[in-house]
Amino acid sequence: MSRSLTYEAPDATGKSAAHTDTYHGHFARLVPDELVVEVLAFEAVDPALGGTMTLTTTLTDAEGGGTDVLMVHEGIPDAVPAADNETGTRMALENLARFVETGREV
Incomplete structure (x- = not known):
């Protein structure tokens, strides 16, 4: 699979293009309703x-209902700032929330 995250902030920079991080993996x-382990680059x-x-x-x-999501990243390259990783993870979770709530991909 190959996916991309595009940063809308004008000062944000990507690793694959000016404002984009593309990764494959x-x-x-996969354990339904419990666990997903992805290997990415x-x-x-x-x-x-x-x-x-x-x-x-x-x-x-x-x-009280709903689902808690815990994401653990291992092996992130030292050159990737922690803040960038957090931003990308937050963006992915926001997209997931929109998909779950609306049934539409973003």
Whole structure:
């Protein structure tokens, strides 16, 4: 699979293009309604941004209804600022929320 996150903020920079992070990967483990483990790598010219990362997403029932989502990133390249990783994760979760709430992809 290949996916991209596009940053709308004019001062945001991407690893694959001026305002875009593109990555590819595969699902290493899927447990329905509980766990998703993805193995990912950025598409980037800079070798400091290369390497394989693992993203583990755990889903649990939230108290009072809904679902708690815990995302753990492992193997993020040192050249990727923590703030950039947090922004990308937040964007992905916002897109997921919109999809769940509306049934439409963003």
